[in-house]
Amino acid sequence: MTLRVVQVGAGGMGRAWLSTVAASQDVELVGIVDLDLDVARAGAELAGDPSIPVGRSLTELAAETGAQAVLDITVPVAHHPITMEALHAGLPVLGEKPAAQTVAEALSLAAAAEATGQLFMVSQSRRYNDHLVAFRQHLRDLGDLGTLSTRFAKAPHFGGFREEMDDVLLLDMAIHPFDSARYLLERDPVSVYCESYNPSWSWYRGDAAAAAVFTFEDDIRYVYDGSWCAPGAETSWNGDWRASGSAGAALWDGDHEPTSDLDGTPGSPADAPGVGAEIAGALASFVRALDAGTTPDGEVHGNVMSLAMVEAAIASTRSGTRIVIDEVLERAHASALDAERDDAARERLASWGSVRSALSATVTTAG
Ligand SMILES: NC(=O)c1ccc[n+]([C@@H]2O[C@H](COP(=O)([O-])OP(=O)(O)OC[C@H]3O[C@@H](n4cnc5c(N)ncnc54)[C@H](O)[C@@H]3O)[C@@H](O)[C@H]2O)c1
Structure with missing residues (x-):
């Protein structure tokens, strides 16, 4: 059984994903969403089938095409709204890094994944x-x-x-x-x-x-x-x-x-199983996780800490001081709670004890 996917975003990195999807036996591209329909149509041609449906609305195109999952290859500012839309349509998401623009937005997506029961995996391609x-x-x-x-x-x-x-x-x-x-x-x-x-x-x-x-x-x-x-x-x-x-x-x-x-x-350490290469490895891991119902490497909870490292490094350079990562996480949690519009996601966020323990509860590692 191949997984029917809609890809959102067919720009620079989107084209690399379209080629990877075309080469995969595990997935079938059933639609392309982009704000720029010419870019979406060019993506369909690149994917080898100009008749692939294109559109500007993910919810509409996913319903029309019977999509089972979403690939989000948009710019970082769009990661939060697109992933939210997909999760609420009952669709799991494999998204490009970063998980979102800010740690606060990434926490909101982790909470939405919990509330909807859908997988949100970040493709941190250099892990593969x-x-x-x-x-x-x-x-x-x-x-x-x-x-x-x-x-x-x-x-x-x-x-x-x-x-x-x-x-x-x-x-x-x-x-x-x-x-x-x-x-x-x-x-x-x-x-x-x-x-x-x-x-x-x-x-x-x-x-x-x-x-x-x-x-x-x-x-x-x-x-x-x-x-x-x-x-x-x-x-x-x-x-x-x-x-x-x-x-x-x-x-x-x-x-x-x-x-x-x-x-x-x-040194001659024990061999470890291969993980595939770059985005093809991430895609294969996403499909395997959906098939088996397991938590893949890159699942949003496990990935947020990498974005927190970036935000903390920037805060340190701005302030000229050492920054404690837990303080970044707790501040992000407070602003995520403030900004959350979705009741179920807010309830999940409010139920967390420390952010670090909420994030580590589902961390798994590949290899
Ligand atoms: N893993 C890597 O090595 C790697 C390399 C390059 C880029 N990236 C990541 O890939 C993502 C995309 O980067 P890019 O270079 O392809 O950007 P890009 O600007 O070339 O393409 C983004 C596309 O998304 C579309 N888009 C933007 N907002 C949208 C929305 N709300 N709905 C639908 N379509 C929308 C744009 O019209 C554009 O066609 C970024 O998150 C970037 O960080 C990862």
């Missing part, structure tokens, strides 16, 4: 990488972990919205390594000190570079040093990683097999 899974296997053999670090240096000229937005590196890119750090350490963050800045030669309006030190549970440090305007000796898109523990160190350049050195002996 067999080298990342292998790197975590190396980390598991390092004894007590002390430090994990990422150096990220690229110099892309994107043009468009990225060169005009605030906090471009932290908001648009750093969520990937922050999320990977949680996956690798198998722990959650406690606090962060961050300075973001814009080198004098930067072609971005907002800060294109940042240095952050996160304290994780068990007093482990995660150190991020990133720049999007760093020409010369660039790292991979995943960044250059090093982990240090009581029994040795592990290295991953982001593109090739990771390695480890257990105080003079090369």
Whole structure:
């Protein structure tokens, strides 16, 4: 049985999703929604069938086509309204990162997923990488972990919205390594000190570079040093990683097999099952979870903390102080409660004890 999906958003990343959906045996594209109908029609052609129904209203197109699930590949500002609409139409959602524009909106979506009983999974595509899974296997053999670090240096000229937005590196890119750090350490963050800045030669309006030190549970440090305007000796898109523990160190350049050195002996950890590649891996995981009724990696509750790391890093850079992640979560919870229009979702939000415990109740990890 293939899963009948409507895709919302057929822009830059939407086209990559349309190709991935076309190549998948698990799903059938039954409709495309976009505010711009020409973009939706071009998407149908790209998907190989210009007769695929297109529209501007998700609720109408989903009902007309008998859709069973929604792929949300719109811009971040639209993630909250589109996901809400889908969940309330009784449809599970696989959405592009970030879960929403703010942690408060992401909490509202987590509560709506609870209230409707529908799955909302965030596609944090860089988690679907067999080298990342292998790197975590190396980390598991390092004894007590002390430090994990990422150096990220690229110099892309994107043009468009990225060169005009605030906090471009932290908001648009750093969520990937922050999320990977949680996956690798198998722990959650406690606090962060961050300075973001814009080198004098930067072609971005907002800060294109940042240095952050996160304290994780068990007093482990995660150190991020990133720049999007760093020409010369660039790292991979995943960044250059090093982990240090009581029994040795592990290295991953982001593109090739990771390695480890257990105080003079090369590490050879146990193999772990493959997770597929990038968005194809996320799509396969979503379908498997719906089939089996299980909670996949990327389910919104488990994903919110990665967005909280971004929001806390930005708050730290603004205030010049160390920011405690629980304070970010509790503030976001208060504004989510204030802003919630949906009674059932507000009831769910109000029923949570601490936000951290509500989020961790359903956390699972892949691999
Ligand atoms: N995982 C990755 O590596 C990666 C890479 C690039 C982008 N992304 C994410 O993908 C998402 C989309 O980014 P993009 O670069 O494709 O943006 P884009 O601007 O190129 O395309 C977005 C499309 O969504 C449509 N849209 C916007 N609001 C809508 C609404 N309310 N209803 C219906 N359609 C709507 C727009 O008309 C546009 O066609 C973002 O969340 C971005 O962060 C992820």
